[in-house]
Amino acid sequence: MTVLMYPYEHPEEGGLSGYLSAVFEAYRLKLRQPRFRCLRAPEQEPELFNSGLTVPLSEERAERVARGVMRRGGDEVWKTVLRAFLSDAGGREDMLYLFIRRLMDGGEAELLHRLDLPEVAAVVRAAGRTAREAQKFLGILRFVKYADIYYAPMEPECRILPLTAAHFRARFADQAWIIHDLRRKEALFWNKRDLTFETGVTARAPEDEDAFFQGLWKSYFTAAALAERRNLNLQRNFVPLKYRSHMPEMQ
Amino acid sequence: MKDIAWKLSILGDAAKYDASCASSGSTGRGTAAAPGGVGSAAPSGICHAWGTDGRCISLLKVLLTNVCVYDCAYCINRRSNDVPRVSFSVTELVDLTIGFYRRNYIEGLFLSSGIAGDPDHTMARMLAVVKNLRSERGFNGYIHVKAIPGASARLIQETGYYADRMSVNIELPSEESLRILAPEKSRSSVLGPMALMDDLSLSGGGKRLPSPYRIDERAPDMVRDYPVPYRPSRSAHPFIPAGQSTQMIVGASPESDSRIIRLAEGLYRRFGLKRVYYSAYIPVNCDPRLPGAGKPPLKREHRLYQADWLLRFYRFRAEELFSGDRGNLEEDLDPKTAWALANYGLYPVDMRKADYDTLLRVPGIGVISARRIMDARRAGGLNFDALKKTGVVMKRAKFFITCGGRAYEPFPDNPLVLRNLLTDAPLPTLPGRSSQLELPF
Numbered sequence: 001m002t003v004l005m006y007p008y009e010h011p012e013e014g015g016l017s018g019y020l021s022a023v024f025e026a027y028r029l030k031l032r033q034p035r036f037r038c039l040r041a042p043e044q045e046p047e048l049f050n051s052g053l054t055v056p057l058s059e060e061r062a063e064r065v066a067r068g069v070m071r072r073g074g075d076e077v078w079k080t081v082l083r084a085f086l087s088d089a090g091g092r093e094d095m096l097y098l099f100i101r102r103l104m105d106g107g108e109a110e111l112l113h114r115l116d117l118p119e120v121a122a123v124v125r126a127a128g129r130t131a132r133e134a135q136k137f138l139g140i141l142r143f144v145k146y147a148d149i150y151y152a153p154m155e156p157e158c159r160i161l162p163l164t165a166a167h168f169r170a171r172f173a174d175q176a177w178i179i180h181d182l183r184r185k186e187a188l189f190w191n192k193r194d195l196t197f198e199t200g201v202t203a204r205a206p207e208d209e210d211a212f213f214q215g216l217w218k219s220y221f222t223a224a225a226l227a228e229r230r231n232l233n234l235q236r237n238f239v240p241l242k243y244r245s246h247m248p249e250m251q
Numbered sequence: 252m253k254d255i256a257w258k259l260s261i262l263g264d265a266a267k268y269d270a271s272c273a274s275s276g277s278t279g280r281g282t283a284a285a286p287g288g289v290g291s292a293a294p295s296g297i298c299h300a301w302g303t304d305g306r307c308i309s310l311l312k313v314l315l316t317n318v319c320v321y322d323c324a325y326c327i328n329r330r331s332n333d334v335p336r337v338s339f340s341v342t343e344l345v346d347l348t349i350g351f352y353r354r355n356y357i358e359g360l361f362l363s364s365g366i367a368g369d370p371d372h373t374m375a376r377m378l379a380v381v382k383n384l385r386s387e388r389g390f391n392g393y394i395h396v397k398a399i400p401g402a403s404a405r406l407i408q409e410t411g412y413y414a415d416r417m418s419v420n421i422e423l424p425s426e427e428s429l430r431i432l433a434p435e436k437s438r439s440s441v442l443g444p445m446a447l448m449d450d451l452s453l454s455g456g457g458k459r460l461p462s463p464y465r466i467d468e469r470a471p472d473m474v475r476d477y478p479v480p481y482r483p484s485r486s487a488h489p490f491i492p493a494g495q496s497t498q499m500i501v502g503a504s505p506e507s508d509s510r511i512i513r514l515a516e517g518l519y520r521r522f523g524l525k526r527v528y529y530s531a532y533i534p535v536n537c538d539p540r541l542p543g544a545g546k547p548p549l550k551r552e553h554r555l556y557q558a559d560w561l562l563r564f565y566r567f568r569a570e571e572l573f574s575g576d577r578g579n580l581e582e583d584l585d586p587k588t589a590w591a592l593a594n595y596g597l598y599p600v601d602m603r604k605a606d607y608d609t610l611l612r613v614p615g616i617g618v619i620s621a622r623r624i625m626d627a628r629r630a631g632g633l634n635f636d637a638l639k640k641t642g643v644v645m646k647r648a649k650f651f652i653t654c655g656g657r658a659y660e661p662f663p664d665n666p667l668v669l670r671n672l673l674t675d676a677p678l679p680t681l682p683g684r685s686s687q688l689e690l691p692f
């Protein structure tokens with residue numbers, strides 16, 4: 001079995017073009033069921049390094065695959081592919097390859113509704129996970145005001161940073177902010193004019209700098225709950241423990 | 252700013268009995284427009300936090316003041332209660348809202364108030380807050396404002412041009428209860444502003460999309476023949492683009508579920524409301540006119556939300572849910588399953604053939620799965636496996652469906668036996684409280 005190793009480039013879109021370059025290569029080599037590995041992915045198994053074929057980024061080839069997917073599947077399918085790729089589902093690149101092949105082979109109208117096909121069901125499920133997590137973080141992300149900058153740390157399971165940029169840029173256009181994915185050490189910087197994406201960001205702002213507003217928020221949060229309806233299970237369904245560490249009201 | 256925390260804990264606490272926290276439905280303000288402005292509206296609403304009661308917190312929900320000249324029996328702020336009274340200044344509340352918003356704690360402001368002085372005075376102060384937020388501070392976040400019963404049309408109208416949504420709470424489901432428990436309020440002081448706001452939405456630049464309730468002009472109970480009092484001139488601003496909502500307290504007065512749901516249906520029809528909220532009564536005062544201490548009727552509230560859901564999304568009519576002389580919904584059976592068992596002759600329905608409306612009436616099939624079934628059918632691959640992946644709850648649905656003439660597994664097709672199998676299933680998450688889902692049209 002061939003393992004294709006692709007570089008992590010264009011982190012602002014989650015490294016998709018590196019992967020699509022490898023998809024192109026797999027097509028060119030007529031590989032039936034190749035494996036894909038990102039050269040930067042932390043979860044990769046070391047032994048696979050030895051047997052891999054390294055595919056360099058090719059903007060042009062990635063573009064061709066992307067255009068093909070869009071032409072065949074339309075916007076909805078393209079969005080699904082991107083989201084599934086950004087998910088944390090194991091083997092997502094491999095199953096996306098099968099999905100893309102199915103799409104390109106054609107013959108399946110409305111592929112996204114063919115949940116009886118395992119690769120379609122898996123891709124749709126993974127894309128849904130990413131979309132839901134991104135949606136959740138639009139709400140539960142918390143900014144700490146530090147000097148004149150609003151800083152928001154987060155630890156999502158999927159790589160959702162690229163999906164949140166547009167929302168926060170529109171919402172907080174007039175304040176400088178940073179959103180920091182601590183797990184992946186990546187951050188979005190907005191300086192009221194430009195949006196930049198950085199990798200390898202390890203420095204963190206202290207999260208208890210903003211005590212006055214955090215205190216107000218906590219006292220509001222406490223006041224707003226109805227003791228007679230106390231339901232911690234319901235609360236936990238909506239805010240799983242894994243998300244709580246950066247939410248001041250949960251401390 | 253020093254006593255802000257103290258005011259916030261009192262005025263946040265006093266506002267917590269309002270069930271609404273929706274931030275959806277705004278179409279008026281898009282991406283941050285004005286230079287120096289902050290905020291954007293998310294059309295489908297965003298929940299930012301969930302309290303220890305599991306309720307979604309989307310908006311900063313506070314009173315401007317808890318001073319009140321009225322004496323509603325069920326209310327913590329009533330005149331005769333001995334509680335500390337505080338008020339926010341306009342600047343305090345505006346700074347607080349923007350400070351919270353910029354940290355992404357909230358989606359916007361939900362402003363309510365006790366009636367300090369007279370209704371117009373109170374409404375004018377609320378107007379000052381929203382006007383300041385929008386005009387001075389360039390705030391584009393979500394704003395929900397309570398219309399104060401008895402306030403003049405002009406003030407309500409002006410407020411509505413700054414707000415995304417307004418509401419006036421009907422609180423009690425009959426005129427009789429209103430007279431006993433909220434003697435200073437009346438049917439007309441509550442429904443008057445509702446009719447006014449509906450009228451302004453229709454004619455004042457806002458556009459209400461057709462709702463199923465408009466087709467049928469019959470409106471029962473309190474709402475019947477309610478006159479439309481006021482015709483404004485046309486205006487370019489959208490008036491409350493996210494529409495209006497209301498709330499009823501459940502269990503403080505003797506009305507049946509049937510009465511409550513019929514009233515809700517009437518309100519949807521007559522005033523084009525986006526939402527009716529149901530709030531299980533929580534005793535805060537000792538008062539001989541009210542039921543004594545006890546647990547809030549959460550299960551009843553939940554069933555009412557389910558019935559309301561059936562009206563808004565499943566194309567049910569209120570009268571269908573209360574056949575015969577049934578006054579209340581069943582406690583251990585959701586209203587859709589109850590209806591299906593009462594009409595068991597219509598089942599099983601075949602998943603490959605049934606139309607959309609019929610699918611919606613199958614227990615275990617929701618709006619989304621019904622749509623997916625239609626899609627999957629068109630894509631040409633509907634079998635039980637595919638059916639499960641559409642999100643259908645097979646545990647319930649299997650008693651009511653076939654697929655290509657085949658049942659999922661053999662089952663007793665006797666409604667009485669099925670009733671036993673289907674009762675006391677674990678409750679699904681409460682629709683009204685936990686999500687931002689709203690009437691999409």
Ligand code: SF4
Pocket residue numbers: 319320321322323326327328329330364365366
């Ligand atoms: S008017 Fe409102 S605040 Fe005043 S007592 Fe009645 S319900 Fe409470």
